[in-house]
Amino acid sequence: MTTVAAYAAPAAKAPLERTTIERRAVRENDVLIEIKFAGICHSDIHQAREGWGEALFPMVPGHEIAGVVTEVGPAVTKFAVGDRVGVGCMVDSCRVCENCAAGLEQYCTDGNTGTYNALDRNGEPTYGGYSTHIVVDEAFTVRIPDGLALDEAAPLLCAGITTYSPLRHWNAGPGKKVAILGMGGLGHMGVKIAHALGAEVTVLSQSLRKRDDGLKLGADHYYATSDPETFTELRGTFDLILSTVSAPLDLDAHLSLLRSDGAFVNVGAPEEPVSLNLFSVIGGRKTLAGSGIGGIEETQEMLDFCAAHGLGAEIELISAAEINEAYERVLASDVRYRFVIDTATI
Ligand SMILES: [Zn+2]
Ligand SMILES: [Zn+2]
Numbered sequence: 001m002t003t004v005a006a007y008a009a010p011a012a013k014a015p016l017e018r019t020t021i022e023r024r025a026v027r028e029n030d031v032l033i034e035i036k037f038a039g040i041c042h043s044d045i046h047q048a049r050e051g052w053g054e055a056l057f058p059m060v061p062g063h064e065i066a067g068v069v070t071e072v073g074p075a076v077t078k079f080a081v082g083d084r085v086g087v088g089c090m091v092d093s094c095r096v097c098e099n100c101a102a103g104l105e106q107y108c109t110d111g112n113t114g115t116y117n118a119l120d121r122n123g124e125p126t127y128g129g130y131s132t133h134i135v136v137d138e139a140f141t142v143r144i145p146d147g148l149a150l151d152e153a154a155p156l157l158c159a160g161i162t163t164y165s166p167l168r169h170w171n172a173g174p175g176k177k178v179a180i181l182g183m184g185g186l187g188h189m190g191v192k193i194a195h196a197l198g199a200e201v202t203v204l205s206q207s208l209r210k211r212d213d214g215l216k217l218g219a220d221h222y223y224a225t226s227d228p229e230t231f232t233e234l235r236g237t238f239d240l241i242l243s244t245v246s247a248p249l250d251l252d253a254h255l256s257l258l259r260s261d262g263a264f265v266n267v268g269a270p271e272e273p274v275s276l277n278l279f280s281v282i283g284g285r286k287t288l289a290g291s292g293i294g295g296i297e298e299t300q301e302m303l304d305f306c307a308a309h310g311l312g313a314e315i316e317l318i319s320a321a322e323i324n325e326a327y328e329r330v331l332a333s334d335v336r337y338r339f340v341i342d343t344a345t346i
Helices: 042-048 150-157 159-169 185-196 211-217 228-233 251-255 296-308 320-331
Strands: 002-008 017-023 030-039 065-072 084-087 090-092 133-137 177-181 200-205 221-224 238-243 258-266 287-290 315-318 338-342
Touching (some): 030 084, 042 320, 065 150, 090 133, 150 159, 150 185, 150 296, 150 315, 150 338, 159 238, 185 200, 185 211, 185 296, 200 211, 211 221, 221 228, 320 338
Parallel strands (some): 177 200, 200 221, 238 258, 258 287
Antiparallel strands (some): 002 017, 030 133, 065 084
16 A cells, blocks of 8 residues: 545545545556646536535545556566556446446446445445546557647546537447537547547537637537527527536527437436426437446557647646635536646645
């Protein structure tokens, strides 16, 4: 075991503070990673404040991890000391169920092991990326291509894959009209990736406040959902709407924006159940779906795609001492578009 520095929430809703945690000794298939940067995801805040239910404390959040390998276990074959690597939202799964066998470890029927706020398969708590080091099995570690800066790559490990996976699954590409609902940490990556895939991209945001950014990042059109005219003008337009919004929505109104056979896919999740008039999907044979992160192989594919297209996240680099303030700003939607912690400041 090694003692390393970290930022942790000691209890639900308590401010995060500097502390130390134990990382396990490197096992056969493990890599020890010196974390360089860790993104702040909205779900870190949901969990540190128990918005999604009871959580484990102390909690070291962080599942957008970018760093460098400093030690490898004797059986490691994928990585060597000095490699630039990333870790996302999960650090293990059962590895044998039909979903794991299909490269969909995130949907492991036994449940994947979260990077933090989880118990690993030995019953030990997992601690995330707001820390100087982490020990992870090589099977759940991905390579960050040289073309990507580590700080801009960190958010790809959650925000990047969460948008890339459904955009690929629902065939965003040339000839397809794709709407990205919400222009935050997830949404801004959705715009970049959908554009790079060749789709015609529309941002649907509450206001036109971030319009210039959206167009610069690759959107072809930008509409405000607070304007009722938007729903009249865009009725029956989209092949795919990717919703990154975690606030309650008028689903019937948004489903009316799809063409026949179009899909409305949720990657943001409101804390409360939603209601729906089923005629909204019956007329036009529409699909209402959801999607969660992506498998390990697909996460690697996403990083390679982003490197090939020069797509990093738009970030605000902060020191560890600014984490609590950053949380408040995320809650106020006051970030363009992802906070990333320089872990050298922990
Ligand atoms: Zn996340
Ligand atoms: Zn499994």
